Amino acid sequence: MAIGRTRRSLRDLLLDKEDAEDDGFGASARRRTSKRGQFRWPSLCRLGKGAACRVGACEDCIVVGECQKPRGRASETGRSKDSEEIVPARQLPDDLLELCLLRLPFRSLHSARLVCKKWLQVTTSQPFLRRRSGDFARSSWLFLFCLNGGQGELHAFDTCLRQWRAVRADLLVGRFLYSVAAAGGEIYAVGGRSSGARTRRGVVVFSPLAGRWRRAPPMRIPRAEPVLCVLETAEARFLLIAAGGRGGEGEPLDSAEIYDPAAEEWRLIGDSPVGAACSAAALGGAFYVCSRTGRLGRYDPGLGLWSRVEASPAPPRLPSYAPAIVACRGRLFMVCVSWDRTEMARRRLWELDQGRMAWTQFASHPDAPTDPGAVFVSDRTTIYGLERFAVFGRAVQFLTACGVGPGPAVWTRVSTRGSARSRESMAVLRL
Known part of the structure; x- marks a missing residue:
């Protein structure tokens, strides 16, 4: 017919x-x-x-x-x-139409905005974006910031479909050595250096749901490769901490500062008790920072005080590989590289027992640790790692994941792709 x-x-x-x-x-x-x-x-x-x-x-x-x-x-x-x-x-009430659009998958939301002006207005409003990034977030997306021929690029990975997609990043042109963190449904790119080797204080923010870039208030101190961490507070608010990094002359920095998006300002919070930080995580209403030697420091935003975290025995590690700490399911983990019984280097995941203040081995990574600059991030239930390997003279990126639960943890390969790009940083966001 x-x-x-x-x-x-x-x-x-x-x-x-x-x-x-x-x-x-x-x-x-x-x-x-x-x-x-x-x-x-x-x-x-x-x-x-x-x-x-x-x-x-x-x-x-x-x-x-x-x-x-x-x-x-x-x-x-x-x-x-x-x-x-x-x-x-056209006769659907606005609140019912909004509920229908809130349940669209992230990959279909941008297509829905092409339907009519009303749908575009509804899906780009601030109340809609706040609700969509909160209770209606469905799956995790990984955002990889990298350099290609001196130009900044952004690639998004859908963990459900296991597909990579390129994203426009106009505000990253001419910027490198910055750090990123996901907070409030957006991604913050903080600090870095420009093409003239000038260390920057600027902050740019990308909203995947709105598909827009904007600028945020700059830091107090210029930093290249700062350590970022996000602490979620009450009423869907958050605090962003930037610690360590390198200054204008390339010197390591011990200072740290906090950004409050409600006040739209940065404030200094003193020096870290462990020196220059190489990794950070948020757990239990506090910030944790880790130095290259594996020492832990803790900052309480309520009290405004730094303190040392004494945990023993310290996880064994090789000095050429910096440790990384991540928080997942209310637990603190450290990723270290050490020798095993067969004299092979292995990347292991250690968990901090906060009752006994002792480290215990949680899981072992399946790949040989050939990348000292491997990146590890976490969402609510999973820890993700991205490493570069040289396979027959070609650079290959391996994306792995480790689920955190009551049972034994196992690392699995999620994605493998060839890439000649240099990695900058990575963030995970639920959309």
């Missing part, structure tokens, strides 16, 4: 299904055949070229799967009774 013919509603499909169960396949097949003997599709509408809007956003369309013919045309074919029972998209 031609596409321009009247298509059946969802109720007719359900009736056909019941008839098929009662009368058998032959009777159901006869009902799906039109008067001209042509087969009618037993599915929702399938539009071809030249059809109207596909989601029922136009003024004269009826929402049944995809867009239908106008009401006047439906009444000519005797379908006015069915059409009156279906609510047009």
Whole structure:
């Protein structure tokens, strides 16, 4: 039957299904055949070229799967009774429309904005973005910031579909050696250096849900490769800490500062008790920083005080590989490289027992540690690691994941791809 013919509603499909169960396949097949003997599709509408809007956003369309013919045309074919029972998209209340759009997957949200101006206005409003990045976040996305020929690039990885996608990063042009952190549904790129080797204080913010870049207040002290950490507070607020890094002359920095997005300002919080920090994590309402020697420091934002964290025995580690700390499921972990019993270097994951203040081995990484600059981040339930390997003279990136739960942890390979780009930093965000 031609596409321009009247298509059946969802109720007719359900009736056909019941008839098929009662009368058998032959009777159901006869009902799906039109008067001209042509087969009618037993599915929702399938539009071809030249059809109207596909989601029922136009003024004269009826929402049944995809867009239908106008009401006047439906009444000519005797379908006015069915059409009156279906609510047009333009008559949906704003709160109901917002609830429907909030449940769209992240990869479909940008396509929905092309439907009409109203959908664009709803999906880009600040209340919508706050709700979408909170209770309606579905899956984790990894955002990899890297350099390619001196130009900054941004690549996003969908952990569900396991696909990489390129993202425009205009504000990163001419900037490198910066650090990134995910907070409040956005990604903060802090500090770094410009093409003139000038250390920067500037901060740029990328919103994946809105698809926009913006600038944030700069830090107090210029920093290249600062250590970033995000602490979530009450009422969907957060604090961002920037510690360590290198100054304008390349000297290591012991100082740290905190950014409060509500006040839109940075403030200094003193020097870290462990010296220059190489990694940081947030746990239990406090910031933890780690030095290259494996020493831990703790900062309490409520008291405004630094303190040393004494944990023994310290995890064994090789000096050429800096340790990294991550927090996941309310537990603190440290990633270190050490020798095993067969004199092979292994990357291990250690957990801090906060009751006994002792480190215990949690998991072992499957790959040989050939990349001293490996990056490790975590979301609510998983720890992700990204390393570079040279395979037959070609640079290859391996993305691995380790689920954190009550049972034994196992590292698995998530993605493998060849890349000639130099890695900068990585952040994980639930969208």
